[in-house]
Amino acid sequence: MSQLESATNKVVTITLNPALDLTGSLDTLNVGSVSLANKGSLHPAGKGVNVAKVLSELGAEVTVTGFLGRDNQQSFCQLFSDLNVNDAFIRVDGATRINVKLVEQSGQVSDINFPGVDVSAEAISEFETCLFELAKTHQFFVLAGSLPKGISPELCASWISKLHNMGKKVIFDSSRAALAAGLEAHPWLIKPNDEELAEFVGRDLASPAACQQAATDLADKGIENIVVSLGSQGVMWLTKDEQANDLWRYAQPPKMKVVSTVGAGDTLVAGLCWGHMKGWQAERTLTFSTALSALAVSQVGVGVPSIDAVTELQKQITQINPISSNV
Ligand SMILES: Nc1ncnc2c1ncn2[C@@H]1O[C@H](COP(=O)(O)OP(=O)(O)O)[C@@H](O)[C@H]1O
Numbered sequence: 001m002s003q004l005e006s007a008t009n010k011v012v013t014i015t016l017n018p019a020l021d022l023t024g025s026l027d028t029l030n031v032g033s034v035s036l037a038n039k040g041s042l043h044p045a046g047k048g049v050n051v052a053k054v055l056s057e058l059g060a061e062v063t064v065t066g067f068l069g070r071d072n073q074q075s076f077c078q079l080f081s082d083l084n085v086n087d088a089f090i091r092v093d094g095a096t097r098i099n100v101k102l103v104e105q106s107g108q109v110s111d112i113n114f115p116g117v118d119v120s121a122e123a124i125s126e127f128e129t130c131l132f133e134l135a136k137t138h139q140f141f142v143l144a145g146s147l148p149k150g151i152s153p154e155l156c157a158s159w160i161s162k163l164h165n166m167g168k169k170v171i172f173d174s175s176r177a178a179l180a181a182g183l184e185a186h187p188w189l190i191k192p193n194d195e196e197l198a199e200f201v202g203r204d205l206a207s208p209a210a211c212q213q214a215a216t217d218l219a220d221k222g223i224e225n226i227v228v229s230l231g232s233q234g235v236m237w238l239t240k241d242e243q244a245n246d247l248w249r250y251a252q253p254p255k256m257k258v259v260s261t262v263g264a265g266d267t268l269v270a271g272l273c274w275g276h277m278k279g280w281q282a283e284r285t286l287t288f289s290t291a292l293s294a295l296a297v298s299q300v301g302v303g304v305p306s307i308d309a310v311t312e313l314q315k316q317i318t319q320i321n322p323i324s325s326n327v
């Protein structure tokens with residue numbers, strides 16, 4: 001067996017712009033005046049880091065890379081060591097950003113995401129060496145989150161393109177200009193949420209059917225898997241095999257008690273990646289990742305507290321399978 005064929009348990013997550021998430025729980029947020037938090041937590045996060053945590057807890061052999069500020073790396077290092085993931089982050093001068101998440105009793109979350117560190121040309125070159133070295137032994141790459149200063153959408157897209165040309169499976173989850181540029185670079189799977197998709201197409205998408213219509217156009221860009229997450233309404237997925245017929249799969253989770261929705265999208269990405277790494281059928285991957293992400297809203301931060309709970313919830317996922325955007 002070749003090195004790559006035996007590498008289905010191995011995955012690289014790329015977080016170009018990680019963050020420490022400062023989460024505060026409040027009864028209600030009083031915008032423009034004082035609000036009192038009942039409790040708070042500060043933990044290492046950012047899209048690829050969250051995906052890495054979930055994948056690692058599912059049993060994957062994970063390597064994390066991207067750019068990490070030297071000044072406040074301690075809790076990241078601790079997390080990577082606790083998870084036993086391979087830490088290939090490039091260290092850069094300065095501190096990794098702190099993103100603020102204010103969670104109200106109602107479940108509503110207000111996110112304040114900061115810009116991040118400055119990445120130098122030397123750090124970029126070090127990262128490229130590391131990335132393409134990892135490509136020698138890995139097939140799955142998850143590139144997730146926003147871009148720090150110093151990394152243009154075009155540069156990010158060029159990495160996706162190179163990995164694609166090497167036959168790698170790149171799962172790409174970003175927003176705004178980075179998403180727009182990355183979509184042209186043949187990622188293997190994308191997962192915008194409905195808001196990100198609406199921003200990309202430049203119009204409101206008020207229903208799953210409207211999202212489906214808008215996302216169908218992305219298939220023309222040669223993206224094999226188009227997944228759109230719809231918050232409490234679930235997940236839509238257009239696979240390569242069904243693109244010709246425009247037949248979407250759709251899974252809906254049961255009603256959950258929401259503690260925090262932060263990290264639900266990352267958890268969904270991790271679930272989708274895991275199903276593919278395991279070679280599961282589409283239905284199983286979809287119901288598993290929908291259940292995993294639905295469970296994620298019942299906690300602050302990401303992680304898999306109990307695989308039995310995921311399996312139990314998976315049985316309660318409603319699947320409409322497959323549907324056409326013409327209905
Ligand atoms: N309130 C909720 N109840 C149940 N599941 C949810 C809820 N919010 C999110 N999810 C699950 O998490 C997935 C990702 O959430 P979503 O909010 O769409 O992504 P993002 O976090 O990227 O904005 C959804 O597709 C769904 O499966």
Ligand SMILES: O=P(O)(O)OC[C@H]1O[C@](O)(COP(=O)(O)O)[C@@H](O)[C@@H]1O
Nearest residue numbers: 045046047099145146263264265266
């Ligand atoms: O990289 P971005 O787009 O600024 O987002 C970073 C934020 O997204 C998160 O990864 C959560 O993402 P999701 O809610 O989409 O899963 C936070 O941990 C982090 O603060």
